[in-house]
Ligand SMILES: Nc1ncnc2c1ncn2[C@@H]1O[C@H](COP(=O)(O)OP(=O)(O)OP(=O)(O)O)[C@@H](O)[C@H]1O
């Protein structure tokens with residue numbers, strides 16, 4: 001097997017007294033969808049924030065494509081090919097929907113120190129930007145103002161921005177949360193199709209989605225990765241069953257899907 | 258289709274400025290020309306401020322410093338007998354850019370109100386630095402014997418020719434800003450204003466875009482200062498005073514921050530208002546201050562915003 | 572003797588420092604708690620001085636005039652807060668900057684209207700006008716010592732108020748977390764008014780202390796306000812302790828720079844260039860200090876813990 005695209009070793013981060021992640025080891029293989037699941041407050045978002053460079057880990061290392069990126073600033077990581085979507089929608093509210101994705105494309109196209117040619121007439125930007133919007137089903141809204149979209153559409157735009165750059169690794173923080181059933185289903189198909197070209201770290205609460213998509217699953221509880229493995233292994237894991245059954249009501253046993 | 262109110266007003270204003278010299282000649286009202294010159298020069302500076310403030314979200318309270326720097330770039334060479342515009346103008350632009358680069362490097366590390374206060378403080382630093390240089394007149398500044406020379410091309414001493422030089426700078430500044438904000442660079446700057454964190458996670462080093470934008474605006478404002486020095490035949494630290502920076506911000510906001518022509522409208526309204534008030538009463542700051550407060554409290558979006566509303570209503 | 576001059580300059584620096592603290596304390600509190608940039612703080616300093624001018628000549632007693640003028644500036648602070656400031660707390664900083672810039676123009680015009688364009692001196696009573704002899708041949712103007720004493724007393728009082736009293740606790744709670752202060756059952760609007768007026772009164776007091784030395788004049792607060800901004804930026808916005816330390820630091824560096832920088836520069840360059848360069852450099856000293864501190868600590872020496 002090839003070396004994984006992304007590795008973390010002993011990633012720890014504490015906020016005052018709360019340890020949000022503790023000694024997390026993670027391997028995301030090339031072309032794989034790796035799901036991270038866990039109850040609310042388990043530290044999943046904190047993990048992504050460290051991978052994307054918005055939070056500096058207290059200790060531990062992050063290796064991406066064979067390179068230690070632990071100390072690299074956010075923008076430099078993004079340019080290496082790590083794209084992130086946010087659990088709490090983070091878009092450009094004052095811009096049009098197309099402009100939002102256009103910026104995502106521009107970030108990876110280099111050449112942002114162009115002062116003269118009109119960006120919105122630049123096919124190298126609008127082409128991929130439009131394509132990303134079509135992929136998530138927002139093509140018809142391209143000219144609308146981003147702030148005017150519905151909540152579900154905001155979520156779609158959030159994904160489109162992560163897709164629009166030519167990133168190798170997508171860090172998706174609950175991408176389907178807030179979407180309708182139809183869009184969710186569309187997104188599952190979309191993500192599965194991406195495996196050809198991208199690797200995905202997927203945080204998701206919907207177990208149907210997780211088991212439909214994931215090649216590997218890591219379970220986090222209280223900041224620790226308590227289990228990691230193939231979906232069947234996770235389904236069978238005693239620790240996981242206990243942790244989850246302890247947290248949630250009956251009938252929501254994982255893998256019941 | 259809505260009637261293009263904004264476009265109409267833009268064209269009308271520019272046309273009016275273009276034919277003004279002929280009109281004032283016919284009406285024998287030379288002071289109007291003088292007023293229009295002041296408006297256009299300060300509007301050029303305000304347009305540059307709008308680039309960082311309106312489009313980039315960088316509330317600089319030290320923009321008048323660049324006007325002073327530009328004026329000194331006329332005066333100091335002239336003091337040593339160097340009148341060539343080919344020396345003075347590049348010197349002004351270069352000095353403005355350099356000052357913006359050095360101070361911006363520090364200012365832009367900070368955010369929000371720290372940024373406002375630090376830009377203010379650096380402008381004040383420039384002010385006091387020039388106050389303390391006795392050689393160039395200290396507090397009182399110095400008179401410039403003649404305007405920049407562009408021998409054989411333009412005679413800056415001719416009021417009409419100088420007028421059109423200023424108009425070209427104003428229109429050039431407007432055009433430059435309109436290109437910049439619609440180009441890739443401008444998209445990045447506006448994105449950083451809207452959502453800095455998202456820009457970084459997309460892969461933009463927002464600090465550098467801001468800094469580059471800040472430097473461009475500084476260079477443009479210094480060019481306006483070069484015009485101002487020529488216009489006044491005079492330079493002094495007072496030109497850098499922070500109340501002038503406040504006036505520039507007021508022009509931008511009054512006209513509509515982040516709209517291309519807003520700063521020009523703001524400059525027109527503010528300077529005419531000041532002119533009228535100050536000839537009516539010596540207590541004009543009292544009234545202007547009250548108007549300013551009222552504008553902030555009750556009128557939002559500026560003049561361009563009002564025009565846009567008009568456009569939609571029709 | 573050399574060091575007689577040195578001690579006297581030290582006291583000058585201290586005097587400037589405490590005056591700056593009186594100004595900066597209100598600014599930093601108002602910003603820290605209400606998130607409000609008040610450019611017109613310098614106008615309150617000016618108004619304090621003018622109130623004192625009128626009251627001194629009306630009452631014939633400087634101390635009594637100061638007492639009443641402080642109360643008047645406090646009331647003026649309440650009025651400004653109720654009429655203008657409180658409508659701006661929810662606005663962005665740009666609006667705050669503009670509106671308070673308008674306030675400056677307004678107050679400058681108003682002073683012109685009421686007191687005329689000329690500067691107005693304040694005559695000190697004889698017992699404040701003299702000099703006090705200290706050991707070793709040092710003589711100090713009495714009033715200078717009074718300013719320092721009053722400034723330090725106010726500083727101590729304010730720090731006591733903020734750290735030891737219930738109101739101070741509320742102020743600190745408000746500074747770090749507005750919602751929490753609201754949850755504590757404080758009438759947050761009254762607290763804001765009170766803090767604003769308190770800041771106004773301290774600024775006014777500073778104006779009253781300086782006016783007998785320089786006269787009260789229009790725009791007197793405009794330049795020193797910027798220095799007060801430098802102080803609160805260095806100290807960390809919202810921090811009284813930071814403001815105090817930074818005020819003394821800035822006061823000292825400014826005064827010492829002006830009197831000793833050229834001697835110092837002569838050590839490293841020839842006399843001629845030292846004499847031309849040092850005035851400009853000493854004028855820039857505090858800004859260079861600020862830039863240096865911000866480079867390493869973008870939020871000042873004592874940054875607010877969270878926001
Ligand atoms: N900036 C912060 N400051 C202090 N504590 C934080 C911060 N961010 C997260 N935490 C805490 O760290 C822990 C992990 O939070 P995190 O957001 O990573 O959880 P999560 O697994 O993403 O939860 P959810 O499923 O609700 O999104 C929580 O206890 C949270 O309260």
Ligand SMILES: [Mg+2]
Nearest residue numbers: 044045046087
């Ligand atoms: Mg989360």
